[in-house]
Amino acid sequence: MRLFLAFIIIVLSPVLSFSQNGPAKLQLPSLISDNMLLQQKADVKLWGKAAAGQIVSVSASWNAQNKATTDKDGHWQLTLLTPAAGGPYTITIADKETSVTIKNVLIGEVWFCSGQSNMEMPMSGFLPTDTIEHAKSEIASANNPEIRLFNVQRAVSNMSNDDCVGKWEVCSPASVQSFSATAYFFGKKLYEKLHIPVGLIESAWGGTPIESWISGTSLGSMDDFKATISKMKGDLPKQSDLMMWLEKHKTVEVKLAPENEKWKNLNFQDDIYTKQDFDDKGWPTMKIPQRWEDTDVGEFDGIMWFRKSIEIPEQMAGKELKLALGPIDDMDRTYFNGVLVGAGEESGLWQVERNYTIPANLVKAGKNIIVVRVLDTQGGGGIWGKPEKMKLTVKNDTTIKSIPLAGDWKYIPFAELVGNKFYVYNAQEFFSKSRPKPITAYIPTALYNGMVNPVTSYQIKGAIWYQGEANVGRADQYAKLLPLMIQDWRRYWNVGPFPFYYVQIAPYEYSDKDSTSSAALREAQAKAMQVPNTGMVVTLDIGKVFNIHPPFKLEVGERLAFWALAKDYNVQVPYSGPVYKSMIKEGNSIKLQFDFAQGGLLAKNGILKEFEIAGKDGKYVPAQAKIVNNEVVVSSSSVSEPVSVRYCWRNGAEASLFNGIGLPASVFRTK
Numbered sequence: 001m002r003l004f005l006a007f008i009i010i011v012l013s014p015v016l017s018f019s020q021n022g023p024a025k026l027q028l029p030s031l032i033s034d035n036m037l038l039q040q041k042a043d044v045k046l047w048g049k050a051a052a053g054q055i056v057s058v059s060a061s062w063n064a065q066n067k068a069t070t071d072k073d074g075h076w077q078l079t080l081l082t083p084a085a086g087g088p089y090t091i092t093i094a095d096k097e098t099s100v101t102i103k104n105v106l107i108g109e110v111w112f113c114s115g116q117s118n119m120e121m122p123m124s125g126f127l128p129t130d131t132i133e134h135a136k137s138e139i140a141s142a143n144n145p146e147i148r149l150f151n152v153q154r155a156v157s158n159m160s161n162d163d164c165v166g167k168w169e170v171c172s173p174a175s176v177q178s179f180s181a182t183a184y185f186f187g188k189k190l191y192e193k194l195h196i197p198v199g200l201i202e203s204a205w206g207g208t209p210i211e212s213w214i215s216g217t218s219l220g221s222m223d224d225f226k227a228t229i230s231k232m233k234g235d236l237p238k239q240s241d242l243m244m245w246l247e248k249h250k251t252v253e254v255k256l257a258p259e260n261e262k263w264k265n266l267n268f269q270d271d272i273y274t275k276q277d278f279d280d281k282g283w284p285t286m287k288i289p290q291r292w293e294d295t296d297v298g299e300f301d302g303i304m305w306f307r308k309s310i311e312i313p314e315q316m317a318g319k320e321l322k323l324a325l326g327p328i329d330d331m332d333r334t335y336f337n338g339v340l341v342g343a344g345e346e347s348g349l350w351q352v353e354r355n356y357t358i359p360a361n362l363v364k365a366g367k368n369i370i371v372v373r374v375l376d377t378q379g380g381g382g383i384w385g386k387p388e389k390m391k392l393t394v395k396n397d398t399t400i401k402s403i404p405l406a407g408d409w410k411y412i413p414f415a416e417l418v419g420n421k422f423y424v425y426n427a428q429e430f431f432s433k434s435r436p437k438p439i440t441a442y443i444p445t446a447l448y449n450g451m452v453n454p455v456t457s458y459q460i461k462g463a464i465w466y467q468g469e470a471n472v473g474r475a476d477q478y479a480k481l482l483p484l485m486i487q488d489w490r491r492y493w494n495v496g497p498f499p500f501y502y503v504q505i506a507p508y509e510y511s512d513k514d515s516t517s518s519a520a521l522r523e524a525q526a527k528a529m530q531v532p533n534t535g536m537v538v539t540l541d542i543g544k545v546f547n548i549h550p551p552f553k554l555e556v557g558e559r560l561a562f563w564a565l566a567k568d569y570n571v572q573v574p575y576s577g578p579v580y581k582s583m584i585k586e587g588n589s590i591k592l593q594f595d596f597a598q599g600g601l602l603a604k605n606g607i608l609k610e611f612e613i614a615g616k617d618g619k620y621v622p623a624q625a626k627i628v629n630n631e632v633v634v635s636s637s638s639v640s641e642p643v644s645v646r647y648c649w650r651n652g653a654e655a656s657l658f659n660g661i662g663l664p665a666s667v668f669r670t671k
Contacts, residue, residue: 113180330376648666
């Protein structure tokens with residue numbers, strides 16, 4: 001499970017920032033481009049760079065104009081009043097030498113969609129194990145030119161980036177398959193109900209903790225993070241050294257393509273490193289299986305080559321073999337005696353065991369070479385399963401003993417992935433003293449700087465958020481961090497207390513399905529409802545206890561949309577399940593009252609489960625619960641003087657209490 005990750009902090013790379021001394025020609029950030037969607041009836045900001053002292057004029061085809069003069073560094077910014085939803089329009093931006101026309105612009109409602117893997121999970125799923133329900137039909141029917149999609153490409157930084165990598169795309173089967181399923185279903189429901197254009201900006205990264213998404217200014221106000229923020233500031237020169245060192249190397253850029261296509265057919269001198277006679281004597285060895293983060297390599301995202309020489313006995317020669325390597329995190333290209341025999345080059349394969357067939361004509365007695373090129377895009381990386389899973393066997397012949405493959409493999413880090421680029425080394429450079437060591441930490445602020453700050457000048461209606469799994473075990477801290485992040489984002493967007501709707505994490509086993517760490521985190525999430533103009537989606541009924549990526553993203557997206565429709569667009573739709581309000585002690589039982597009990601309280605399949613009750617000793621025991629007069633009455637024969645009740649207080653607890661409109665109650669405990 002890839003929840004708690006450490007990343008390399010980087011300073012601004014050229015692809016993520018405008019030049020510092022003012023460009024010779026007009027430059028625009030990636031968000032201001034063809035197919036963009038602007039917030040309706042608002043003074044939206046447009047910005048960019050040009051030569052210092054230039055007048056930049058902007059003219060929109062809905063009869064709006066404005067001008068700005070660039071400052072000494074070439075920056076300019078202005079506002080433009082947008083009309084009611086509609087379009088398409090054009091916007092022309094010009095200085096005295098250059099004119100750029102932005103085409104196919106729509107006006108409508110813009111939402112920022114952020115979080116970790118359950119927000120990032122695309123419509124195509126994390127194949128093959130983690131899928132999205134209804135994905136095939138939804139992707140096929142996603143021809144909607146009035147929904148626009150922008151996916152902020154992954155970027156970390158310890159300084160506030162002013163641009164990001166990404167592009168606006170018209171919603172289509174091709175564009176939607178690699179876009180957030182939760183965000184898409186949210187936007188689709190808004191469009192169906194409002195019949196106006198909707199723009200969705202996805203900015204998500206799997207496995208990331210909430211503190212990564214908060215600015216250093218706000219995070220530094222918390223005692224828990226003051227020292228870390230101070231250390232990050234002190235490490236800036238070292239990070240500059242790393243980027244300067246990397247920029248001297250050849251680069252391979254990752255193309256802007258669907259997630260399941262972008263990593264295919266990359267070439268990292270495969271024709272050289274896979275040769276049988278390649279000299280790998282100078283390479284170090286690594287005990288396999290294990291993730292390389294647990295070795296001297298440490299934190300590293302990118303390309304790693306592995307080579308192993310094996311002796312094949314005469315009785316195996318000329319026979320078709322099965323090569324079993326166990327799971328590889330994330331992707332691989334695998335060669336036998338210089339010939340490609342298998343590959344997994346799509347996202348989401350990190351748990352998938354690799355089993356490849358070796359053609360009989362490649363198998364010879366004596367020395368043979370297995371070469372694996374591993375590509376890791378985030379978090380843990382390497383060949384990491386169980387040792388007994390790694391072996392070479394003769395197909396359809398159990399009489400010949402298999403060859404174990406666990407043990408020492410030669411390896412070398414070859415290309416480091418930073419942002420949207422691979423920096424290709426001389427293979428020995430990773431371990432040389434010339435390579436500045438990257439700064440590794442828990443990376444607070446890194447994703448705010450790289451993936452939120454570049455968007456804060458872009459006018460939005462509101463934000464949706466799906467995150468929390470990476471912070472399980474730190475509920476008390478999360479109870480402070482989530483409100484802090486909401487206030488932080490509202491501060492930097494500076495458009496008032498915009499609506500913020502979020503998802504309470506679903507049931508999942510974590511370390512033990514009967515432990516309570518995630519229940520406490522859910523309670524911390526629920527507390528954030530005290531922040532004005534927020535709303536929370538409960539998912540206790542649409543989780544998968546043994547899969548952290550539930551397939552029910554349609555339900556999640558639509559429930560988020562119900563909050564927005566009801567609160568921001570005056571559409572009469574149900575949006576909340578029962579919310580615990582108060583309790584009354586009555587003899588040996590406790591009566592519970594709820595808000596949002598419209599349609600009456602209901603028990604799933606007629607039975608209320610996951611209720612516990614405690615006496616003065618504070619020890620909770622399973623309780624009987626029943627619905628009486630639209631209240632829940634809870635009791636236990638082992639607790640004669642009850643004091644408190646809790647509900648769904650386990651990692652794997654699933655909902656049993658609903659209201660009459662079919663929405664579940666949240667985790668709660670009385671106090």
